[in-house]
Amino acid sequence: MDYSSLKSKLDQQNRLIESLEKELTDLDQQRDKLKPNEQLAKLLTEREKLSFRIKILKRSIQEELSKPKSSSAMTSSNSARKLTSKALPPTESKNKYSTSITDTLYSLFDKAIQAEFSEIAEASVVITGSNVADYQCNSAMAICQALKTKGQKVNPNQVAQKIVANIEKNDLIEKTEVSGPGFINIYLSKNFCQTELKKLVMCGAQAPFIGEKKRIVIDFSSPNIAKEMHVGHLRSTIIGESISRLFEYFGHDVLRLNHLGDWGTQFGMLIAHLKDKFPNYSQEMAPIGDLQAFYKESKKRFDEDEQFKKRAYECVVKLQSYDPEIIMGWKLICDVSRKEFEHIYEELGISLIERGESFYQNLMKEVVADFEKENLVTVEDGRKLVFPPGVSIPLTIVKSDGGYTYDTSDLAALKNRLFAEKGDVLLYVIDAGQSVHMQGIFSAGKQIGWIKPCHRIEHVEFGVVLGEDKKKFKTRSGDTVRLKDLLDEGLTRALAKLKEKEREKVLSGEELVAAQKAVAYGCIKYADLSHNRTKEYIFSFEKMLEDKGNTAVYMLYAYTRIRSISRNAGVGSQQLKEYVASNSISLDDPKEWKLAKQILKFPEILIKTLNDLLIHSICDYMYELATVFTEFYDSCYCIEKDRQTGEIKSVNMSRLVLCDSTASVLATCFNLLGLKTLEKM
Numbered sequence: 001m002d003y004s005s006l007k008s009k010l011d012q013q014n015r016l017i018e019s020l021e022k023e024l025t026d027l028d029q030q031r032d033k034l035k036p037n038e039q040l041a042k043l044l045t046e047r048e049k050l051s052f053r054i055k056i057l058k059r060s061i062q063e064e065l066s067k068p069k070s071s072s073a074m075t076s077s078n079s080a081r082k083l084t085s086k087a088l089p090p091t092e093s094k095n096k097y098s099t100s101i102t103d104t105l106y107s108l109f110d111k112a113i114q115a116e117f118s119e120i121a122e123a124s125v126v127i128t129g130s131n132v133a134d135y136q137c138n139s140a141m142a143i144c145q146a147l148k149t150k151g152q153k154v155n156p157n158q159v160a161q162k163i164v165a166n167i168e169k170n171d172l173i174e175k176t177e178v179s180g181p182g183f184i185n186i187y188l189s190k191n192f193c194q195t196e197l198k199k200l201v202m203c204g205a206q207a208p209f210i211g212e213k214k215r216i217v218i219d220f221s222s223p224n225i226a227k228e229m230h231v232g233h234l235r236s237t238i239i240g241e242s243i244s245r246l247f248e249y250f251g252h253d254v255l256r257l258n259h260l261g262d263w264g265t266q267f268g269m270l271i272a273h274l275k276d277k278f279p280n281y282s283q284e285m286a287p288i289g290d291l292q293a294f295y296k297e298s299k300k301r302f303d304e305d306e307q308f309k310k311r312a313y314e315c316v317v318k319l320q321s322y323d324p325e326i327i328m329g330w331k332l333i334c335d336v337s338r339k340e341f342e343h344i345y346e347e348l349g350i351s352l353i354e355r356g357e358s359f360y361q362n363l364m365k366e367v368v369a370d371f372e373k374e375n376l377v378t379v380e381d382g383r384k385l386v387f388p389p390g391v392s393i394p395l396t397i398v399k400s401d402g403g404y405t406y407d408t409s410d411l412a413a414l415k416n417r418l419f420a421e422k423g424d425v426l427l428y429v430i431d432a433g434q435s436v437h438m439q440g441i442f443s444a445g446k447q448i449g450w451i452k453p454c455h456r457i458e459h460v461e462f463g464v465v466l467g468e469d470k471k472k473f474k475t476r477s478g479d480t481v482r483l484k485d486l487l488d489e490g491l492t493r494a495l496a497k498l499k500e501k502e503r504e505k506v507l508s509g510e511e512l513v514a515a516q517k518a519v520a521y522g523c524i525k526y527a528d529l530s531h532n533r534t535k536e537y538i539f540s541f542e543k544m545l546e547d548k549g550n551t552a553v554y555m556l557y558a559y560t561r562i563r564s565i566s567r568n569a570g571v572g573s574q575q576l577k578e579y580v581a582s583n584s585i586s587l588d589d590p591k592e593w594k595l596a597k598q599i600l601k602f603p604e605i606l607i608k609t610l611n612d613l614l615i616h617s618i619c620d621y622m623y624e625l626a627t628v629f630t631e632f633y634d635s636c637y638c639i640e641k642d643r644q645t646g647e648i649k650s651v652n653m654s655r656l657v658l659c660d661s662t663a664s665v666l667a668t669c670f671n672l673l674g675l676k677t678l679e680k681m
Helices: 003-033 038-066 101-117 140-149 156-165 190-203 231-249 265-277 291-304 306-320 324-348 357-373 406-420 432-447 483-500 509-529 552-569 573-582 590-599 602-612 616-635 653-673
Strands: 127-129 135-137 173-179 183-188 215-219 253-258 377-380 383-386 395-398 425-428 456-459 639-641 648-651
Touching (some): 101 183, 291 306, 602 616, 616 653
Antiparallel strands (some): 173 183, 377 383
């Protein structure tokens, strides 16, 4: 960590200490005015917590100051690894995989640069788009500058010429030109693009080959039992599902885990309330209607009734001791809650394996023993702490009362996913507010030796959903928006939008319902996924239901329009396959050529997204593809009809191939996003 970064971090921690110490002063002033009672006891407890936190922060500052200046911050275990398409093994068929043009260019130019400038550390490959050519290599300038520092007098143009001279023979590049101060303009081969399009028609939209298949464990959605899912769970659920689909598309083995909050103090509270309200629950089914109301009732009692609170804590101890009657109550509450979750997951097309905190209860003792064995545990005020490197806040793995914490259960989950599930890639799709916590868990996993350099462990963080007032999205009464209500509102608005377009006159009842769900759930998902997940975004039904711009409605209309072209021509997929088997695809018209190149960008977009897990790149690509297709269709006829009779006079099969290829890629994108397509809308 450099000096400025360290100073910034220490200043931030000092400001936090000042704030906490002010809180302590305020608490002390309140304490002096109070008589010994329940409120005073709460204040003293709060004071103890603040004092402990200040002590930890001060220790963290001392550790930072005592570190050697050369020490660096912990980096992600996968920061240096970038997935790229790879050369196919001899046993693999080329037709099973698409080709990433950008990655292939990187490989070709990297070999050419290394052949001539291997001794230059700055000799990296820089491939960009180009307004002049199809692509451009801009590596020559940096190499030239590095050579000048070594005393070699060359200009960028000479460097670029040497790079071009070393490009090995290939099918991808038609020609290269050196222009300006060393820019290498790259022109793609039409033969290559025709071959790739033919493959797409014959085999469908395939993923590029990126090497061995891996075990991927993705933690997402993660609602709390006994609480209804709200809009905050929407982001985690649909982002996690889309990332899961992307890895599966590349052939990886994906385990979707729903890390449910189903253990701890809140369940003692709920079970104690259950025993009072339905004392015969162990003999007959307790008629819990509104689980959210049931939770609020128990929480109110917990906050106001000391005797109830005491019984709630006793139920927690019995729960963790697996008392049969208490476990029965716990299961009953979980089952009621699970039914509500499952309805939402079914509507959204989400499939998850439930793995609650309770699953890891028996593993937590083992985790504590592991850290103690490695002498990584510090005992302070009865707490067992772990101080992961590079993290300012320690992990509490055992509380002063002997109980475990979220830190303990998350460490147990990490160990289980690495060793029992044998995960190569672990992804946690959790809101950005948990970044410090997740950093601590990952750092501790590296510290104890569980996480190896070969693992990819990431917190896939996301920002909050805002209302149109640019504040956290809530109802008018100030409550968090229930996800069920949000989806129901989407269905109502989608149906109104379809009827406004008089679609009920051309669609059957069954088709109208399918269109309603596709539009409702599609627009909600797409509006979220089309924004950079690391940023906040404003939720607006009006904007997401618009049929212009980068919205689900526009994309669905574009897709159904493209599919209708071949349908109107009476040409099926088998006829198109037969056509490309014996005919070349015409790319002579500039609009045909532009569309072909846009279609073939698909593999490189997928690899980029697999690296950065920013799903909005797929949405951006879809919108650009639909826009380029519209340009093509407006200027290149596919079907010629008699103006008088409307009968088809001729069909341009080559252009129908481009239509079908566009639709095939869009359909794959829809599937990756978890959206349903429609043949008619």
